[in-house]
Amino acid sequence: MAIVSLVAVVVLLFVIKRLILVRLKEKARSETSSMSNIYRVLVLSLNAPLNLLILVIVLSLVKSVVAVFQVEDKAVLHALGIAIEAGLIITLFLLLERFVTYSLRRYRDQSTLVKNTSAIASGAVRAVFAIMAVLIILSTMGISITPVVASLGITSLAVALALQPTLENFFSGIQLVMDKPIRIGDFIELDSGEQGFVEKIGWRSTWVRMLPNNIVIMPNSKLSNSKLINYYYPERELSVPVEVGVHYSSDLEQVEKVCLAVAEDILANHEYGVKTFQPFVLFHTFDNSSINLTVMLRTREYFNRFFIKSAFIKALKKRFDEEGIVIPFPITALNIDQECTDAIISQSIKKHS
Incomplete structure (x- = not known):
């Protein structure tokens, strides 16, 4: 009868478990x-x-049955009691570990931190919960865990000293992900001059894909302590200055009108132009052979600036030719009279000497 009762209880409990899981699945569909x-x-x-x-x-039921039929067998009851306590502790920690692990897997696509660290974080969570469960089980069994905790502390200190560079990169990586100076997909420029797209932010290093399609792997500690430019923050739109030089005999008012007309046309029709941006022209330098000005355009993101700048230069050169506006070649003027005078003086000095 005891065995039949135990089997019936097991079947009933599995049915209840099944009903609980089915109910939760229905709530997941309706919420x-x-x-x-x-x-x-x-x-x-x-x-x-x-x-x-x-x-x-x-x-627990077996312990009750044993207590009825083997009242004097204290060792069996003690062993069953320890197994029950250990089972409850393991159940609790297993529930917490599974909840954290599956939460990381569920939300890894919604967070850069979770996406890049889900695998290692899951392993770390399992290790931490397993150690805590073992320590608590040993404590319930009457075994002193103070020496174990002291040994773990000394071991942790030794490991921390041995892995100091790795831990520095680890915490720098967490700082990069939490502070978000860079994000996956951002186009950045390092202080060493390399430019590229952020491919991955890992525990130890950050991967940057350069324009020639090669990868630069930067340790997180160096990246967090260096100066960098993020061309995608706070927004991707970027101003594109184009330097132009015109002849001194040019009508600057006409030059400004032509430049603005070409710039507006490029921004309106080019696939990378920002149609809502109003271009402007600034004259700024009397150079050796030209008056220099800057035409300010705007593109959707940094990498597109090369294409929109190229299209604008071609269109502006064509329009300047039509309007008769000259882009002068570099000019070097030689003062022949002064050079001849210096030669005559030098020859006279030589004769008298």
């Missing part, structure tokens, strides 16, 4: 997106802990 994710995580997290909890309940 909003954020709540549905929580219910899905609960469904995945509860399966193994509930199986272990059923085993603990069965052990």
Whole structure:
């Protein structure tokens, strides 16, 4: 009868577990997106802990049966009691570990930190929960855990000293992800001059894909302590200055009108132009052979500036030719009279000497 009762209890408990999981799945389908994710995580997290909890309940029933039929056998009862306590502790920590692990997997596509660190974070979570569970089980068994904790502290200190560069990169990586000076997909320029797209932000290093399609791997500690330019922050749109020089005999008012007309046409029709931006012209330098000005355009992102600048230069050169506006060649003027005078003086000095 005891065996039949235990089997019936096990079957009943598995049926209850099944009903609980089915109910949670139905709630996940009916709730909003954020709540549905929580219910899905609960469904995945509860399966193994509930199986272990059923085993603990069965052990409790077995202990009751043993207590009835073997009252004087204290060793069996003590062993069953320890197994039940250990089972409850493992069930609790297994539930917490599964919840954290499946939460990381569920939300890794929504966060750069979770996406880049989910695998290592899951392993670290399992290790931490396993150590805590073992220490608590040893404590319930009457074993002193003070020497174990002291040994773990000394070992952790030794490991920290040995892995100091690695830990420095690790915490620098967390700082980069939390502070978000750069994000995956951003186009950045390092203080050493390299430019590229952020490919991955890992625990130890950050990968930057350069324009020639090669990868630069920067340790996180060096990246966090260096000066860099993020061309995608706070927004991707970027001003594109174009330097132009015209002849001194040019009508500057006409030059300004022509430049603005060409710039507006490029921004309106080019695929990388920002149509809402109003271009402007600034004259700034009387150079050796030209009056220099800057035409300010705007493009959607940094990498597009090469194409829109090229299109503008070609269109502006064509329009200058039509309007008769001259872009002068570099000119060097030689004062022949002064050079001849210096030669005559030098010859006379030589004769008198």
